[in-house]
Amino acid sequence: MNNEIYLPIICSPAVSLADIQDLCAGLEEEGVPYQCEQMAQEQQASEFGAIAALKSPLFIGIGVDRHLNCSLSHQNLPGNKEYITGSRHGLRQFGRNCGRLAKGLPLVMGGIENA
């Protein structure tokens, strides 16, 4: 379907679905659908994020690198600029905040690093 609403997550080839389960849980709790995709080549989280954003019906996308560093980008952000970032230690909250960004709700603070 062309008009489905979802948030793309683009991951490093080294990352398994189990690794980002918490991130997905954060999105699911906020009620925001998502789709995961794995790339063949290693890149930086921000690069993955920018690719995800470009194909996103919600205009924002998530990138995850091999170290589980996470990055959220928006189509209108130049280059590979990130809007928020997360790390392996705060996957659930990062996912939650991505969901809240999609919904226009304020982010939950504590542990978010602004890019």
Added chain:
Amino acid sequence: MNNEIYLPIICSPAVSLADIQDLCAGLEEEGVPYQCEQMAQEQQASEFGAIAALKSPLFIGIGVDRHLNCSLSHQNLPGNKEYITGSRHGLRQFGRNCGRLAKGLPLVMGGIENA
């Protein structure tokens, strides 16, 4: 610039800038920047609109066919579905409404045909 905000207008090869001056005036009065582009091939307004939407930082785009039929599309609309349409007789108001769509303001009614 990659992060510039504007609304793309994609026109039939038969249309000149002067033809759509009123449409542009409607957008300008609402304070919404736009960029016009002419295609080499003739297509329907809705097809032009869908192309414009795809490349739009505002996610909506305008298509204008050789008869000055106009169509506004959104990236998330499936196929070439139009959101609102206009004709040569209401270019100023159609432009105004496109501007208002970009800004999230209610449309001015009278003469708008819902697609």
Added chain:
Amino acid sequence: MVKQLIAGVDMGNSSTEVALAQISDDGVQFLSQHLVRTSGVKGTVDNVTGIRIALEEAANRAGIRIDQIDKVRINDAAPVIGDLAMDLISETIITESSMIGHNPDTPGGAGLGVGLTVPIDELFDWTSDQDVIVVVPGQFDYEWVASRINAAIEQGIRVNGAIVQKDDGVLVYNRLSKKIPIVDEVSQIEKVPLGKLAVVEVALPGQVIRMASNPYGLATIFQLDPDTTIRIAPIAKALVGNRSAVVIRTPQGEVAERRIEAGKLTLVGEKQKVTVSVNDGSDAIMEAYEKIGSLVNVVGETATNVGGMLNSLRQNLAQLTQQSPSEITIRDLLAVDAVVPMSVSGAMAGELTLETGVAFASMVKTSRLPIQKVADTLAQAIGVPVEVGGVEAEMAIRGALTTPGTRKPIVILDMGGGSTDAAMMAENGKITSTHLAGAGDMVTMLIDMELGLNNKALAEKIKKYPLAKVMSMFHMQLEDGTTMFSDAPLPPDTFGRVVIREGEDLVPLNIKVTMEKVREIRRTAKKRVFVTNGLRALRRVVPTGNLKHLSFVVMVGGSALDFEIPQMLTEEMSKYGIVAGFANVRGTEGPRNAVATGLVLACAEEVGER
């Protein structure tokens, strides 16, 4: 063993409700219920059509035929009828076109400009040492207008602002070499006086003007002496809160807020009369009412607004009840202040101001309703014995007492469309009841007027359903701030608008009001009518008049179905230590079917006694 099928029928002003039950030695077993719109005026034979449909549907649901019913009992409906009216008490008038204070969506630029008003086509006839505000009628194209202003400025003519008829403010502004404030969409530009000193003020987005809305700001701009400042002050006041404004100084120019002579009301009590001016507002009227105690009649000053209003009310009610107008006496009155958007008379750009008014609900006792005739006609129509029985108030209490957690002493509030009826059953079973003007229909009227809709059906929807604001093609914000996505695009006519969420449907409001304002108007209307009437009712039916002696208040009727009215009363009454909530008749029916249920129960008791 007796085994009977009994139906109770409650005829209200708006709704007709039916309860169907089987009575046996084991007690009463309710089989079904149904509700239809009342056909015709309550208590007339026109009602029979509606009652019959309701009975048929109830029988249907119970799996029986209507002629299997053994007995139908209809309530002895209270002979009261309500009506509504509204009276404006202020009016804003502009004389000699001294101002335009409207808020076009897209004015041009920002700042303050002062000068003489000059038509764009005469711009070059002016000497160059004058400050000028250029006036641009609709026939001129924005490109031409801008180039002409640029040329004039080049020549040294000091153009400091512009007043434009079409929605061209930003277009002209973008093409100017020297930036000036521009107010556009001035539809009646031909009314702008020429050759007069004028000021154009436009504030930045999201801000309001500061100079033109300050009398001393206008005095500074126009170099006014104190006496003229006094005369021009109402203009400043009228501009408070605007983003843009034009003020033109003309010798007679004035904006006045006139008090309309709305007339006087005389409240006739049992022992005394009090006369109060409608201009003093609803609080004064309700205070006067309180002083005289119970009301015998209300008379309006002849040849005034309120006089005319009360007359047409009498006429209406006389016709409805087939009495003579002189027999109609008003037995209760609820006055509520309302703020109503009205177009300013003498305005140039369709400006609206908020005028004040008073809304009235009044309640008339009619002569006894011909219920027996209704019963006879019904009996003939359905071939089942029909009896009239039970005072409405008593039946309502009986029905309401089937709500879990209740007992005597208890007060029920029957919140219908035209009236709020209250009844108290004391410890010893004694019943006191009262009928108050003002209920659901008054709430609808207030919403309609305060939003300037002129659309009762839409106002009724605003009353009943929650709101949202459509934020984009694919999402909207609900009243509580939650975001809701939509897979399919939301319809263009709802885009950017406040909408009513009637189930899955979105009904857009085509007015320039925020969701929060609509919500506030809706809630205040509900409070003003039902919280006020709830308290008035209690004071009347509670013997000591002291609300603290009461424990249970149960709400029934259509307006008790409202998604916020019962909760408002729950909150308000908790201040007096009263447990108040909507009924749950028979533990299942919610606030509906109380009277019909009461009728069946009363009937069952009689059968049991025999």
Added chain:
Amino acid sequence: MVKQLIAGVDMGNSSTEVALAQISDDGVQFLSQHLVRTSGVKGTVDNVTGIRIALEEAANRAGIRIDQIDKVRINDAAPVIGDLAMDLISETIITESSMIGHNPDTPGGAGLGVGLTVPIDELFDWTSDQDVIVVVPGQFDYEWVASRINAAIEQGIRVNGAIVQKDDGVLVYNRLSKKIPIVDEVSQIEKVPLGKLAVVEVALPGQVIRMASNPYGLATIFQLDPDTTIRIAPIAKALVGNRSAVVIRTPQGEVAERRIEAGKLTLVGEKQKVTVSVNDGSDAIMEAYEKIGSLVNVVGETATNVGGMLNSLRQNLAQLTQQSPSEITIRDLLAVDAVVPMSVSGAMAGELTLETGVAFASMVKTSRLPIQKVADTLAQAIGVPVEVGGVEAEMAIRGALTTPGTRKPIVILDMGGGSTDAAMMAENGKITSTHLAGAGDMVTMLIDMELGLNNKALAEKIKKYPLAKVMSMFHMQLEDGTTMFSDAPLPPDTFGRVVIREGEDLVPLNIKVTMEKVREIRRTAKKRVFVTNGLRALRRVVPTGNLKHLSFVVMVGGSALDFEIPQMLTEEMSKYGIVAGFANVRGTEGPRNAVATGLVLACAEEVGER
């Protein structure tokens, strides 16, 4: 020909203002002005630092050196000082954990579930004919929780709802085979009593619960008798307006709204005393005040909240003015009702309720301030003669009268931080003045309390600047509904939040309140303080007390710079036919510099007379 450089200096509680002018035969020519924060307590030698800086900057701007000034004149500052305090009068307490009524952002499902509370790990120990509400502490994973609930349901255990500690409501819900309502984010889940009957209610997005907020709804669910219904009613009331709730029935469980014994105030007038309870609210207090006329002192009941409050106030002021606390007498009092968010005591999920309180501003007359000492120290510091001259009120009027469009009789309202000072100059030049408690700082305090910020600096910003709501990474909505785009992404900490637009900066508010609510609190605070005080002031200084005999009211002082306060007074006073607006001192300075300008003008007059 005389030619002198004269400086006027106005020391206020918050600001020190300077005006510098050249006096010659041609009249007065103002050269410059400046404003600094007052250093130290008004009227003490600490002020000299600030005055000096202000004078230097003014001289600088006029292109002269400070020692070229011929004379400095400082105002004889009014010996009044204000202070603020706040007293709560209600408090909500939950005993025995009988309810959770909080609003998690993402509860699961919708609907109503009733059953006994059972921990998730004991779910299978229950017989299958029980209705169950499962309680899920934070250590359990949502996958496990969901599969366990599914398994239990498969076995016939009737799980009808869940109470979850973590933010897992939707995650669990999505994995269930039978859908149940789930309330999550119950932080103190260990307080949930087990094996008790409970109800879980979740409403659809944008809607509110209906059963748990209706006492008879709870009575139906828990099959309560009337007496128990009375005891459980405050729970229903406390849940009104929530989207989700859990109510657990325990024998002692109760929610009470307790009136705190806030104590009594005794207002001592010249002839009589009136005692009024703080619990009766601000209206009652202000009415009592009106009855006794002018105030000699206010005494608080000892060993009560208000007693303690007034004591610490006296202590404060005694310290500030170096007097003994017993000498401190309160000469004016402004009481304002406030609704303050407080956490519920005994709650399980950090619920807040709105408690009522009363805020007080009070005004104390101190003994004469040692202004002469300030003057002497200043003279020494700058090497220029300094004289003390002119009563503050008179100087303010003189300065304000330089506003275009004004003349005697006139009233000025000096709206500062700590006090609202009013003075009237009659036709014949006679001056009456008064000092009222409550001004800009009280507005800031009310905003701070009512939003529960606990941050004065932030509250001050909310007072001064307009709001917006950041709607996406690239656009925000302004207070008036206008949309504003941003090329650069708006900072993540502002995303989705209400922000203060301090110039180009966006300051986010980290509270769960809509923009409209913040705006309403801001505007009501301003109205309650300044509209009230404006009217109080006029009644005091207008000889007849009849406001209709007055034509001109001019506002000066820091709070007259506010973007909406003067307009509120313009509107309110127009009802009495009064022209009111902020001053435009000398036609250029707006509402600032009135006293300093007045001082210079008085000085010039004396020079001229010589």
